[in-house]
Amino acid sequence: MNSRFERTGPIDELSSYPAWAQDMVDSCADAKREVVEHELFALMREAQLSTESTASFMTGVWPVIERFPAYMSASLMKTRYGRSEGDNMARRWLVRNIRVEQNHAEYWLDWAEGAGVSRDKVLNGWVPTDAMVLANWCEEVSTGDGLAAGIIATNYAVEGATGEWSQRVYEGAAYRESMPTPQALRWLKLHAAYDDEHPWEALEIVCALVGNNPVPQQVAHLRECVRRSYTSMRIVIDRCLAASRYGMDILREVAA
Numbered sequence: 001m002n003s004r005f006e007r008t009g010p011i012d013e014l015s016s017y018p019a020w021a022q023d024m025v026d027s028c029a030d031a032k033r034e035v036v037e038h039e040l041f042a043l044m045r046e047a048q049l050s051t052e053s054t055a056s057f058m059t060g061v062w063p064v065i066e067r068f069p070a071y072m073s074a075s076l077m078k079t080r081y082g083r084s085e086g087d088n089m090a091r092r093w094l095v096r097n098i099r100v101e102q103n104h105a106e107y108w109l110d111w112a113e114g115a116g117v118s119r120d121k122v123l124n125g126w127v128p129t130d131a132m133v134l135a136n137w138c139e140e141v142s143t144g145d146g147l148a149a150g151i152i153a154t155n156y157a158v159e160g161a162t163g164e165w166s167q168r169v170y171e172g173a174a175y176r177e178s179m180p181t182p183q184a185l186r187w188l189k190l191h192a193a194y195d196d197e198h199p200w201e202a203l204e205i206v207c208a209l210v211g212n213n214p215v216p217q218q219v220a221h222l223r224e225c226v227r228r229s230y231t232s233m234r235i236v237i238d239r240c241l242a243a244s245r246y247g248m249d250i251l252r253e254v255a256a
Ligand SMILES: [Fe+2]
Pocket: 101, 104
């Protein structure tokens, strides 16, 4: 049975959400940690990431950055005003936040340029198939799955883990000092904001959509979506790091 969820506690405390959501978050923590604590970010934070891996990262993650508002508009297409409070919340939130995402692609290009990767390389560079795993997954879940699944996979999982790795990198004084202009740090600074409530807001919307007691299959599906987002992120980052570790010719070309 679907009992309605209405948050009473603080938005950024897990205890404010239904038991199923708390369990889901806990059971995905290991997969999230593999992203947030990835070696690539540890190296980046110390300004030690190789030129090849930096280029691979900027070009490999770009498709998701560029498409992110489009994933959100695919979710928006699934909402129907008046169908439920969850639909209304999702619609309002997506309309507002697609606009917020507007400049983020430009800021990413500024970051890449500051890190020595030209706009042309990011816009037209070759992206290895492995690095497309995350973009393809986000596209698939946003267009082909339900509203709750799309939002939890992208706005909760991808944005949430991104906020945490951004914080780790931004905290590195060595990295901040390695950037030539404040403009080059804008994307990172925005995504590292400690008060960023977007992933929590996304979780709240998902809970409003599915209620306090969704059937176990639905919970299992949402959990799989979250894990798949984290796993896809890790595959992309692994691949970017491998760009210098294995020094494959074709990846060298991307970085050249
Ligand atoms: Fe963004």
